[in-house]
Amino acid sequence: MIAHNLGYPRIGSHRELKRASEQFWANKITREQLQDAGRRIRQDNWLTQQQAGITLVPCNDFSFYDQVLDMSLTVGAIPKRFRPLLAQSTEAQPATDLLTLYFAMARGYQQDGLDLKAMEMTKWFDTNYHYIVPEFTADQTFTLLSEKVFDEFGEAKQTLGTAPKPVLLGPVSYLLLGKEKETGFDRLDLLDRLLPVYEAILTRLQAQGADWIQLDEPMLSLDLTNDQRAAFAKTYNQLRVQFPKLKLLLASYFECYGANLNLAIQLPVDALHLDLVRCPNQLDDILQTDFIHKQTRLSLGVVDGRNIWLNDLERSQKTIQRAVEKIGQNRILIAPSCSLVHVPCDLNSETNEQGLTPDIKQWMAFARQKLDEVSTLVTLFREPTNAQATAVLTANRAALVARRESTLINRPAVQARLSQLTEKDAQRQGEFAERQPLQHERLQLPLFPTTTIGSFPQTETVRANRAKFKKGEITLGQYEDFIRAETERAIRWQEEVGLDVLVHGEFERNDMVEYFGELLDGFAFSENGWVQSYGSRCVKPPIIYGDVYRPEPMTVRWSQYAQSLTNKPVKGMLTGPVTILQWSFVRDDQPRRDTCLQIALAIHDEVVDLEEAGIRVIQIDEPAIREGLPLRKENWKTYLDWAVRAFRISASGVQNDTQIHTHMCYSEFNDMIEAIANMDADVITIETSRSQMELLDAFVNFNYPYEIGPGVYDIHSPRVPTVDEMVDLLQKATNVLPARNVWVNPDCGLKTRRWAETTEALKNMVQAAQTARELV
Ligand code: GLN
Numbered sequence: 001m002i003a004h005n006l007g008y009p010r011i012g013s014h015r016e017l018k019r020a021s022e023q024f025w026a027n028k029i030t031r032e033q034l035q036d037a038g039r040r041i042r043q044d045n046w047l048t049q050q051q052a053g054i055t056l057v058p059c060n061d062f063s064f065y066d067q068v069l070d071m072s073l074t075v076g077a078i079p080k081r082f083r084p085l086l087a088q089s090t091e092a093q094p095a096t097d098l099l100t101l102y103f104a105m106a107r108g109y110q111q112d113g114l115d116l117k118a119m120e121m122t123k124w125f126d127t128n129y130h131y132i133v134p135e136f137t138a139d140q141t142f143t144l145l146s147e148k149v150f151d152e153f154g155e156a157k158q159t160l161g162t163a164p165k166p167v168l169l170g171p172v173s174y175l176l177l178g179k180e181k182e183t184g185f186d187r188l189d190l191l192d193r194l195l196p197v198y199e200a201i202l203t204r205l206q207a208q209g210a211d212w213i214q215l216d217e218p219m220l221s222l223d224l225t226n227d228q229r230a231a232f233a234k235t236y237n238q239l240r241v242q243f244p245k246l247k248l249l250l251a252s253y254f255e256c257y258g259a260n261l262n263l264a265i266q267l268p269v270d271a272l273h274l275d276l277v278r279c280p281n282q283l284d285d286i287l288q289t290d291f292i293h294k295q296t297r298l299s300l301g302v303v304d305g306r307n308i309w310l311n312d313l314e315r316s317q318k319t320i321q322r323a324v325e326k327i328g329q330n331r332i333l334i335a336p337s338c339s340l341v342h343v344p345c346d347l348n349s350e351t352n353e354q355g356l357t358p359d360i361k362q363w364m365a366f367a368r369q370k371l372d373e374v375s376t377l378v379t380l381f382r383e384p385t386n387a388q389a390t391a392v393l394t395a396n397r398a399a400l401v402a403r404r405e406s407t408l409i410n411r412p413a414v415q416a417r418l419s420q421l422t423e424k425d426a427q428r429q430g431e432f433a434e435r436q437p438l439q440h441e442r443l444q445l446p447l448f449p450t451t452t453i454g455s456f457p458q459t460e461t462v463r464a465n466r467a468k469f470k471k472g473e474i475t476l477g478q479y480e481d482f483i484r485a486e487t488e489r490a491i492r493w494q495e496e497v498g499l500d501v502l503v504h505g506e507f508e509r510n511d512m513v514e515y516f517g518e519l520l521d522g523f524a525f526s527e528n529g530w531v532q533s534y535g536s537r538c539v540k541p542p543i544i545y546g547d548v549y550r551p552e553p554m555t556v557r558w559s560q561y562a563q564s565l566t567n568k569p570v571k572g573m574l575t576g577p578v579t580i581l582q583w584s585f586v587r588d589d590q591p592r593r594d595t596c597l598q599i600a601l602a603i604h605d606e607v608v609d610l611e612e613a614g615i616r617v618i619q620i621d622e623p624a625i626r627e628g629l630p631l632r633k634e635n636w637k638t639y640l641d642w643a644v645r646a647f648r649i650s651a652s653g654v655q656n657d658t659q660i661h662t663h664m665c666y667s668e669f670n671d672m673i674e675a676i677a678n679m680d681a682d683v684i685t686i687e688t689s690r691s692q693m694e695l696l697d698a699f700v701n702f703n704y705p706y707e708i709g710p711g712v713y714d715i716h717s718p719r720v721p722t723v724d725e726m727v728d729l730l731q732k733a734t735n736v737l738p739a740r741n742v743w744v745n746p747d748c749g750l751k752t753r754r755w756a757e758t759t760e761a762l763k764n765m766v767q768a769a770q771t772a773r774e775l776v
């Protein structure tokens with residue numbers, strides 16, 4: 001039995017890589033200094049893993065930006081617009097200058113008379129990691145361009161004194177994760193041109209002394225077409241013939257192989273990795289097939305690579321035991337369920353007891369601790385009486401019992417309330433058709449009412465004041481005086497600009513999830529629990545460890561204050577339950593659905609309190625509903641059912657004439673429009689400005705009855721839109737929607753913008769609404 005790992009966080013345990021890259025981009029450190037920082041992190045990671053007892057240590061899992069972009073560089077898939085940089089670099093300093101090209105592809109390049117747009121970035125499966133999407137053309141060629149994988153193999157081998165296991169994104173997933181940049185071909189057609197480069201890579205790795213190679217093919221976790229399945233078979237048969245001696249480990253994760261299971265077990269590889277956290281039943285499915293009569297090994301991903309909870313070692317032992325009985329110890333590898341880049345580095349960096357109390361901390365494991373779990377599991381099989389391992393097992397058992405029974409986790413009142421939920425709790429008093437005229441009468445808004453999505457510029461001063469308050473340099477009273485002043489200024493400013501439905505500006509919020517997490521029971525915050533989101537950007541998700549409970553109102557004071565300053569309606573502003581869930585580490589001891597419903601109840605109470613305080617319009621943001629969609633379509637309905645129910649529970653409980661808004665900022669509604677309509681929100685604001693209102697088609701085709709605010713101002717750019725272009729967008733909207741249902745607003749919050757451009761843009765927006773009113 002072998003302990004191995006699929007990948008380790010590369011940001012460094014104190015975000016060293018973030019700092020080094022950003023300094024390099026700002027020309028504050030040299031290329032060599034950046035390379036050194038990278039090398040130090042890699043060596044630390046390799047030694048850490050080796051010392052933890054991992055025998056098969058991954059290499060090439062390091063990346064200065066993204067592993068998919070690394071692959072594009074390695075196989076020379078450089079989009080045409082970047083070729084000038086490539087030409088410059090190969091003449092002068094070939095190896096090092098690839099870094100300039102690499103960062104240009106990731107971040108764009110404006111220098112030396114060149115203005116090159118960055119490559120597109122998108123979510124990595126259902127994680128919060130983002131990868132750089134490969135771009136392909138019909139005449140696409142591939143060539144071995146970057147030496148990264150060989151360099152890192154050499155480095156790792158020297159550091160470890162033994163052969164590491166290079167990790168490569170497999171050729172089929174690499175192609176499928178990319179995009180055709182022109183019509184007339186299918187990216188899978190490029191496989192024959194791509195495979196020779198993979199063969200060249202494997203040939204060289206073999207010559208360097210590689211024994212195992214990990215090929216990540218996470219596309220096997222999605223629904224595939226027959227052609228796509230055939231591409232897998234062809235690829236791995238071909239590689240097998242070329243490399244009879246290399247040990248190929250095929251890894252997919254985040255979902256079951258599902259309908260691809262038969263394909264996966266037929267592939268002529270040496271080991272197949274199973275994500276047994278996301279798909280525990282998969283093991284028994286496989287052990288029932290003739291797979292057990294083959295030679296192929298199984299890599300059992302029993303330690304959760306996506307979450308931060310302690311492993312249940314005994315349960316993992318039982319799982320492993322079942323496999324051992326059927327195929328024997330020698331055919332088994334033990335690993336985390338997926339690469340550990342999705343969890344923070346090291347729980348031992350959490351020293352502030354105000355963040356994670358010792359009680360809660362003992363239930364958790366970050367990447368470093370997960371390595372220990374993997375290696376303990378292996379030790380317990382090799383030597384069941386090993387003193388250290390059995391001590392760990394005993395402590396593990398005790399921690400799990402303590403967690404289960406903890407009063408910190410269990411709030412009987414919350415659980416009781418959850419169990420008493422009925423259909424009625426997810427139901428507004430009347431239907432939308434009944435609510436709409438009552439709301440119109442109460443709010444007295446003009447046609448095409450104008451509003452914003454919630455936040456206003458979070459200026460340096462706002463952030464500085466919050467930082468000072470957190471450090472204790474100013475008192476709570478001083479901080480709140482400051483926020484009140486900012487809020488008042490924002491209200492006056494909105495009145496001047498001429499907006500119809502105002503917001504308080506969210507100056508008191510650091511982040512739309514963290515703010516609520518800090519005010520709710522059941523949430524904890526790490527000090528150093530950073531996870532890479534993309535490039536140098538890291539996030540520190542809140543940790544939901546227990547039953548969620550709202551000890552007291554969270555936003556009422558600020559909304560009420562803002563409303564007291566004006567006669568115009570001020571929108572109450574809340575983050576929805578699904579978004580809070582989606583952007584946190586969620587407890588694993590109850591279904592996600594239940595945790596979501598608990599959050600929904602807390603938001604419900606807040607909504608009721610806001611109404612009680614005189615707030616007539618309440619927005620519940622759900623920008624993350626879409627990203628929670630399961631990877632396989634067959635699981636969508638179950639998820640959407642509870643997600644929509646959670647939203648409805650939050651929004652119900654108010655009178656018919658209280659208007660509920662929701663907001664989502666992404667660009668695909670077609671495949672989930674029914675669920676969105678089921679949310680029963682009186683108004684939805686969405687991101688549409690870039691798509692020229694094409695997005696509205698989904699709503700129109702569905703006969704969506706509710707009011708819609710299609711964004712007319714792209715807030716992702718400092719550019720100020722003109723009145724005319726916004727009028728134009730509004731006309732496009734009224735061509736397909738009844739005028740009385742159309743709102744006028746930006747795409748999203750204005751947190752990242754500056755006041756100057758915001759003022760101009762919103763004045764134009766109000767003017768555009770005025771013009772549109774005159775046109776009907
Ligand atoms: N109300 C939030 C804001 O304006 C919404 C942010 C979002 O959609 N991501 O900042």
Ligand code: ZN
Pocket residue numbers: 453623663664665747748749
């Ligand atoms: Zn948004």
